[in-house]
Amino acid sequence: MKTFHCRCGQPLSFDNTRCLRCGESVGYDPLSVAFLVPDPAVHRHCANRTEHGVCNWLVAADDTNPLCLSCRMTRVIPDLSRFGNPGRWRVLENAKRRLLYSLLQLGLPLHEDIHGGHPALAFQFLEDRGANPMVAEEYVRTGHASGVITINVAEADDVQREITRSLMNEAYRTPLGHCRHESGHYYFDRLIGLGSRDQAFMARFGDPRRDYDAALSAYYAFPPSHAIEAGFISLYAQAHPLEDWA
Ligand SMILES: [Zn+2]
Ligand SMILES: [Zn+2]
Ligand SMILES: [Zn+2]
Known part of the structure; x- marks a missing residue:
């Protein structure tokens, strides 16, 4: 920057x-x-x-x-009446603005493309019962679907995030990292999909149509032990070609 x-x-x-x-x-x-x-x-x-x-x-x-x-792209913010949530929200918005700075510098599209059928990029910051017993959602998975990046609010909590990082055997886990990673899934749908860049994608990352759920199950059942030595940026990048891309 x-x-x-x-x-x-x-x-x-x-x-x-x-x-x-x-x-x-x-x-x-x-x-x-x-x-x-x-x-x-x-x-x-x-x-x-x-x-x-x-x-x-x-x-x-x-x-x-x-x-x-940036702020108009957030559809759901945490419940601000809950202790600590204003600070968690600030952490997530700070990370999101850093992501958007990079996306704007790269000239990547953020708005809806009606002709191409692509939704605008949007965000929601959701809590689950693991962190807040007052919410209905049992478990919120950080991820991307149809243009909306969901981030579990607990990811803004340093202690909680470090516990997760350690359990997941990750070298790195940050709110900005989540924003960047999930935006990668959005831009796959938006810029690559099964369009003209498909062959170049396959040559570098593998077949994106590989059964995603089966690949993730296999990854968690038998996690790899090496990343760089295996030619990947992280252990998780080996889970599926789409994760390697993101
Ligand atoms: Zn001054
Ligand atoms: Zn703002
Ligand atoms: Zn991913």
């Missing part, structure tokens, strides 16, 4: 809301890829910043949507 600066010259991190040198309230403008001190005639802060403190992106002053480009 590039280094950002305040107009006073002070370096800013991607999550900054205020310049630590000049004290100005700053926001990130995804269109100009820069941090700005918003001119009310041109920009305003995202409503998720002014109301919840979970965002630092700007919205065009004439946009009728109170939310920024």
Whole structure:
């Protein structure tokens, strides 16, 4: 990620809301890829910043949507009345904005493609009963389906995520990693599918039509012990060609 600066010259991190040198309230403008001190005639802060403190992106002053480009892509947020959930939500939105920064830099499509039959990319942050006995959902699997990336809110909890990482024998497990991985599944559907890039995909990753459920069952029954030595980026990438791609 590039280094950002305040107009006073002070370096800013991607999550900054205020310049630590000049004290100005700053926001990130995804269109100009820069941090700005918003001119009310041109920009305003995202409503998720002014109301919840979970965002630092700007919205065009004439946009009728109170939310920024990133926050309007979230369909379901955690129950904010539950202790700790505002902080978990912030972790997930921070990760999502980093993903979107990269997707925008790469020029990848985010919006619905009606002609191609592709849905817009969207997100939902769901809790299950493992973390919150008050919700109906027994188990929420982090994943992607039909344009919607679901992330289990427990993934925003450092302790919980580290336990899962250890149990799953993973080298790395982060909210941003989940966002990136699941977006890979979205872009497979959107850019590759069974279209003109199919042969190039098969040559590099294998046949994406391989029985997914059977492959995942086999992976969990007999997990591989080597990743790099076997020519893969991770152990899990060996589960199925689509996981290797993602
Ligand atoms: Zn400054
Ligand atoms: Zn926002
Ligand atoms: Zn996957």
